[in-house]
Every structure is written in structure tokens, then in C-alpha cells.
Amino acid sequence: MTIINATVPLGLIKNIDDYSRIINEILKHNVSFNILKFSTTPEGINLLLDVPEEKIKTITESLTKNNILVNKKGRVVIDEDICIDCGACISLCPTDALNFKDDLSVNFSEEKCIGCLLCIDSCPRFAIQESR
Ligand code: SF4
Numbered sequence: 001m002t003i004i005n006a007t008v009p010l011g012l013i014k015n016i017d018d019y020s021r022i023i024n025e026i027l028k029h030n031v032s033f034n035i036l037k038f039s040t041t042p043e044g045i046n047l048l049l050d051v052p053e054e055k056i057k058t059i060t061e062s063l064t065k066n067n068i069l070v071n072k073k074g075r076v077v078i079d080e081d082i083c084i085d086c087g088a089c090i091s092l093c094p095t096d097a098l099n100f101k102d103d104l105s106v107n108f109s110e111e112k113c114i115g116c117l118l119c120i121d122s123c124p125r126f127a128i129q130e131s132r
């Protein structure tokens with residue numbers, strides 16, 4: 001599975017239910033997928049989705065044709081100078097990419113990170129950013 005970010009742009013939104021345009025478009029491809037996060041941003045209505053890797057090209061083309069913005073997600077970076085090792089991000093990470101070292105400082109494993117970005121909002125210090 002692969003994480004993508006699909007956004008209904010602000011200019012196309014008439015009401016909050018317009019996020020269903022993303023879901024209905026993906027359902028046309030007869031695939032299983034997960035919605036990891038729903039959010040509204042200055043860019044529009046945003047869904048973070050976990051979709052099958054082998055269908056990523058088809059799904060992206062189909063969404064783009066319908067004016068949905070699609071980005072494949074990157075990884076995150078943690079600013080160790082700001083992090084206070086509180087551990088708030090660890091419980092949200094679905095892949096154990098974030099965990100405690102023996103000395104109770106936070107360890108980030110880039111190989112395990114799938115870029116779901118669930119950890120970003122959990123950080124009280126804003127120490128986690130999406131890598132570009
Ligand atoms: S982006 Fe997702 S997988 Fe990566 S560290 Fe954050 S919660 Fe874990």
C-alpha cells in the first residue's frame with residue numbers, strides 16, 4: 001500500500017460533502033483502500049489515503065482528470081534540537097518508525113516510515129515536519 005494525499009481544491013468546494021468526490025472516484029477502480037486522515041487546509045478538503053501500490057498510477061490519473069490534486073507522500077524529519085523526547089508522536093505511528101531508545105530519547109527510523117504524517121500534529125513542539 002502507498003500513502004497519497006488527495007485534495008479537492010478550494011475553488012471547487014460547494015460544501016463539506018465534496019470530499020466524497022475523491023472516494024467515489026477511487027471506488028470506480030474496484031480497490032480496497034483506507035482513509036487515514038480527513039482535514040481542511042487553506043488549499044481545500046484533504047484526504048490522506050492508503051491505496052494499493054499497483055493501482056497508484058491509475059488512481060492518480062483518474063483523480064487528476066477530475067481536478068483533484070494528488071501528491072505521493074514523503075517522509076518526515078524530526079528537529080532534534082526542538083524535540084523534548086515526550087513520546088507523544090510514538091503512540092500514533094502505525095509502523096514503529098518512532099520509538100524510544102534505551103536512554104528514553106526518541107528514535108526515528110526512516111526505512112520504516114510510510115509518510116502517513118499522523119505524527120506531525122501530535123507534536124507539542126512542532127518538531128516534526130514533512131520532508132520535501
Ligand atoms: S509519518 Fe507516519 S509512519 Fe512516518 S514516523 Fe510519522 S506516524 Fe510514523
Ligand code: SF4
Pocket residue numbers: 078082083084085086087088089090106122123124125126127128
Ligand atoms: S511529539 Fe515532538 S517533542 Fe515529543 S517526542 Fe515526538 S518529536 Fe519529540
